[in-house]
Amino acid sequence: MATNPPEEDPQEHRPSPDYAEAGDVACDLCKGRKLKACKSCMTCLASFCETHVRDHYTVEALQRHLLVEITKSLNILQENAQLKKIIREERSEKMALRKEITTLRQKICELRLPDYISNLTLDPETAHCTLILSDDRKRVRLGERKTVNHSAQRFDKYECVLTTEGFSTGRHYWEVEVNKEFTIGVARESAQRKGKFNFSPSVGYWCLYHYRQSFTALDEPSRPLPIDAVPRRWGYKANVANKHLKSIATQVFYVNIIPHMSLRPNPGLHSGGTDLRQ
Numbered sequence: 001m002a003t004n005p006p007e008e009d010p011q012e013h014r015p016s017p018d019y020a021e022a023g024d025v026a027c028d029l030c031k032g033r034k035l036k037a038c039k040s041c042m043t044c045l046a047s048f049c050e051t052h053v054r055d056h057y058t059v060e061a062l063q064r065h066l067l068v069e070i071t072k073s074l075n076i077l078q079e080n081a082q083l084k085k086i087i088r089e090e091r092s093e094k095m096a097l098r099k100e101i102t103t104l105r106q107k108i109c110e111l112r113l114p115d116y117i118s119n120l121t122l123d124p125e126t127a128h129c130t131l132i133l134s135d136d137r138k139r140v141r142l143g144e145r146k147t148v149n150h151s152a153q154r155f156d157k158y159e160c161v162l163t164t165e166g167f168s169t170g171r172h173y174w175e176v177e178v179n180k181e182f183t184i185g186v187a188r189e190s191a192q193r194k195g196k197f198n199f200s201p202s203v204g205y206w207c208l209y210h211y212r213q214s215f216t217a218l219d220e221p222s223r224p225l226p227i228d229a230v231p232r233r234w235g236y237k238a239n240v241a242n243k244h245l246k247s248i249a250t251q252v253f254y255v256n257i258i259p260h261m262s263l264r265p266n267p268g269l270h271s272g273g274t275d276l277r278q
Contacts, residue, residue, distance in 0.1 A: 025070045027052055042066040045078050106233055118172040120163045126153045127161040155193045167240050177233045181211040
């Protein structure tokens, strides 16, 4: 008597899932036991199995990602990306803290303002031909070279400007707000303005200089100052009778005895702009 062969179990012919084994790169999106990855994404910094990589071929935003063959070094790239993220967050926190410190310094300075504040304006007759003064002559910034009258009072080499007001007696206070690099200070009425020269007391200038990683008091000789102590707003106290000048942030950074002379604030420029504040 013939007998029928036993029926085959259809599950025996189903391909078993290609699970990741030791030494394989596993899919980062699989839950539980992970399947073997077939592609790595250099944009996502992740590896995907055949099922989870499909979105990279069908979703428009993911189609712009860079898919490559499986790489085991992706773990290193993931660690580097995590470290970079931590560094960015720490830098962001540090910048926020610096901004908060600057704000507190400004508030402290405002609380300490003297009662002899001087109302200053910039003198267009002294401004270099590339400087643009605001209508109220409280602000100055760099612009294009323009035609000007070349009077004896005008700077012809350096992008500088003096104030209209000068001091020969009394006590005076003013503030200067700066951006980026700058040279700020005071000058003799007779200070050199033509050609090349060093900003120093010998030619009539008492200034602070900031450019890139250099922050200097332009004495003779010049003195380096802490580069992390460069505020955007400077306060100046001048007591002409006592031959005394202070440049103030939240502490005195620069003190210099000046001879008996007529003084004119000198908010010189390198780049960015300068504002006179009362």
